[in-house]
Amino acid sequence: MPEVQSTLPSNTVLHLANPALPDYLPSSDEVNTAEHYPEKTLSIAFSTGDDVQSRQTIYEQGGSWRGINIVIDNNTLLLNAWSIEGDVVWGYKSLSAGIQPNSAYTATLTLTANESFTGSLTGYVNGESIGQLSSVGPLLAHANGIGLGETNDTTVFNGKVDASANTFYGTITSVVQYNSALQSQDIVALNQHQASTLPTPLGNAGESEAPQSLLSNEVFARGLEAWRKPDVIFEGAACANCHSPDGFDLAYFDFSRDDIIRRAAPHLDSEEDMRAIADMIEYVRDYYGIAAPKDPRTFRPFQPGGGVLPGQDRFARDKALGEYFKARGFRFANTPVLSLEEAKTQRDEWKQLDVRDIPIGIELPLWSLDGFHGEQQVSLNDWLPSLPRLPKAETLNQWYALQDVYIANPSDENFYNYYNAIDKDRIFLTRKENNLQLTEQPFTGSGNWLSSSKFKSVQFASHLFRQEYIDGAQTREARPITGFALTADNKIHEPGAVSNPMWTVGDFFRVKDGDSEIQMPTQAPFPEGLADTYLPYNQEAEKAKVEWFMLGWLFDPALTKTCCGNPAKTGEYFHDALSRSTEIGALMTELGRAPSTSFPLHNTYIFTKKTIDKNYAPYAINQIERYGCDLDDCNQAGSFNISSSNFFSYKKHVKNIPSAIDYPAQREMYILNTLNSIRMLFYLVEERMDNNQGINHSRVLAKLNEASVFFGATADENPHYAHDIALKQRVIAKLNEALL
Missing domain, CATH: 2.60.120.200 (Jelly Rolls)
Incomplete structure (x- = not known):
């Protein structure tokens, strides 16, 4: 040339x-x-x-x-x-x-x-x-x-x-x-x-x-510089070490310019930096076309069905769930299961039910509580972490480079590339170690566990928030991704390999609900008023445990990607929290712990949907086929099982029956829904046995025996008691014979 x-x-x-x-x-x-x-x-x-x-x-x-x-x-x-x-x-x-x-x-x-x-x-x-x-x-x-x-x-x-x-x-x-x-x-x-x-x-x-990229804008670039600037407390943390990479979470919510500058003031010593961050947040809103940001004091991220069910207390809101199912003609809330045909009809109804569309009586956490707006806003039970997750000094540039790639193109792939570099946790179910750990927790104390899990949750939620506004227009409501997402191959960065950080926050509060306090980080000053929320701690932890477990479950109803330990992975602790009967609640109050958090109709709903999804939902079945399973109660590929559950253990499903005097309507709905769930499982197990299909005989036998205690406990209120006992005896006999 x-x-x-x-x-x-x-x-x-x-x-x-x-x-x-x-x-x-x-x-x-x-x-x-x-x-x-x-x-x-x-x-x-x-x-x-x-x-x-x-x-x-x-x-x-x-x-x-x-x-x-x-x-x-x-x-x-x-x-x-x-x-x-x-x-x-x-x-x-x-x-x-x-x-x-x-x-x-x-x-x-x-x-x-x-x-x-x-x-x-x-x-x-x-x-x-x-x-x-x-x-x-x-x-x-x-x-x-x-x-x-x-x-x-x-x-x-x-x-x-x-x-x-x-x-x-x-x-x-x-x-x-x-x-x-x-x-x-x-x-x-x-x-x-x-x-x-x-x-x-x-x-x-x-x-x-x-x-094509926020990074090409001078206002954004100046704000991002301040967003990543080490602050004067928390061992040199930056705003980016608690929030989303580009402040999208603050842009998504209607935090005022004054609020942003006020909350940045303890962390930065330059008013110019504070204003640059506020300018950046406003530019991000304009860039994505966020014309109506959410009210941070009322909007509860991922609250299913558009809002919390009505009711002055947990009992009224639990009753409202039963009324919701009944009024909308769900068969499991109206029609008794008295045949295999009806059992399969209701099974298919459960398979089609999308948990993201069903309103619940459990309030999910707000994004950020702020004591500036009143004492009721001082709590650990919000999304934002109280302690930062810092980039390692030797990998700081690599960490922010991964975030830059995501900011430029916020695809799922680019999200998981930086998300999976947060820590070195075992990527659940892939049996592989993630050796790319670019951040660390700079303090000691159990608060680190909470803040690290919250930081991951913030990243995950912010990514979903952003999807509403891709291409500059609101395209869909931010919703949990049922079962997360599965990709065609087995990459360490695949979305399907990521454990559920929201569930892990719930497990933290579960561990701490019996403590008199959280172990304070020994090196970390807390914002004024926040430390007081650690003492006393029990009531807040009891409430937060239910809310965060519920939030995690909405993302993964079959609990295929939960952590840590069998009782948490299988939902034992979640069902236990939902099964606080009036009797248990009185004892807890006497001991100085939180009062009853009983949600009996919610408990039946969650148990049944979890069991049906674990046995029939493609996302759960595919996961087991691809990765195997190391849980005690987990299905082998093609094998039917009943998820291990505190819902049945210690007769909690019986003890949780609402009072006939105080809650007659709630009691009637709970009995019908729970009987239908148990009957359906008996019929489905029997059909599989008759067709020589896979089944975990010993565990199913144990669980059906536990479940059938409900037949006797409700005999006086069950017009189909004779049918239920005959069904039980027939199926139990077949299971016992198969085990000989």
Whole structure:
């Protein structure tokens, strides 16, 4: 290819004129295979075609781990540099400008870098700066060939690896590259040369019609710098060490500018930084089109069915659940199970029931409580952690680089890449160790367990909040993902391999509900008033335990991804918390613990849905088939089982029957719903035995014996008692015979 005959700043390492497109250029030490490049300048003179909407590669070098490119996507010109995996990680940096079809442009990027990651990426379109991004490190070697007018192997768009060709529909008149970062006078000379090669005058470049990354905005970049700035307490924590990577959680809720600045004040010593964070949050709202942020004092994330069921106390709200099922014609709340046909009909009804649509009488936690608004707002029972999760000093740049990739492109894949780097916990059910731990807890004390689990929960919830506003418009209500998500392969970063952090918060409160206090972190000052919530602690922990277990269950009704220890994994402790009978509640009050939290109808609902999902829901069955199971009560693939449950143990399902004097309507509904659940299981077990299908005989026998105690306890109120006893005797006899 002939060189351009024109005066240019000297020392070019690549210099092409009017190349045929597409073309693949060989690698060389001058361009991409030397050990590292502390500086680069890349400039392209090009004309667009009719299409500037579709994704197109003008120039790219590097690959999935590191590289630079100039590309088009969605009426936007992107100048990108990245190093997102390997020995040196500093993230994905992207600058953008709007462009038009059938127009001529010059695009130039300069990169300066050093080992302390304080370099920069600067972009120019038609000779005018479009911005500068900081925290850039060296660009290491990459052996992939260079793509001109088309991707050669792989490149990165918006933080995500892309292996498509992405052919450019325009023309290129000049390509120039230097292994130095040209300064102002040379940038002017370079642009004049590039413009002289174009057949028409330069087109109009302006703000991107659809910005591809928050990172390219100066207001956001300044706020993010303050968001990640170590504060004056908590061992140098930053806002980003308790919240979402870019403050989306604060943008999603209607925290006022004054609230944001006030709550930042104890952490930052610069009013300028506080205002920059508030500016960033406001920009994030505008960027995602959040026109009506949620009220943080009333909105309860993931509360199913649109709101809490009515009622002045837990008993009234529990009764309201039974009335909800009955009024909407659910068969299990209206029709007794007296045949296999009816049992299968109700089984199918349970299979189709979506827990995200059913309102409940249990209030889920608010996002952030704030004692500034009253004593009732001082509590540990909210989403935000009280202690930070800090990046390790030696991996700080790698941690924020993963977050930058996610901010630029908030896909599920990019989310789990940084989420799974939070700690070194065993990725549940994959039987693999996660060796990428980029953060740590800087304090001692049991509060670390709570705060670490909350930090993970905040990341997960914020990711779901964001999905409502992808593409700048509210597309769907944030809802739990039933069973999380399963991918086709067995990657350590797959969503299906992540345990349930909300459930783990509930287990923390379960462990602590008998303590007189939480062990205070020995090195951590707490915000004023917060420490007081640790003493006394019992009543708050009892309430929080139920709410967080419920929240975790909504994300995984079969409890296939819960942690830790068999009783927690199988729901034993959750059912126990829901089974606090009046008698037990009186004893707890006498002992100074929380009063009864009994939710009998909720308990039957949760037990039945959990059991049906564990045996029939594809997400639960697929998980067992792919990973096996190490739980005592877990189904083997194709084997029917009844989940181990404190709902039956110690006759709690009997002791939990509401009082005939105080709660007659609730008692009637509870008896019918629970009888139907037990009858249905007897019939389903019998059918599987008659058809020689898989069944865990010994455990099912034990559980059906425990369950059938309910038949005798309700005999005087059960017009079908004779049927139930005959059903029990027949199925138990078959199970006993199978065990001989």
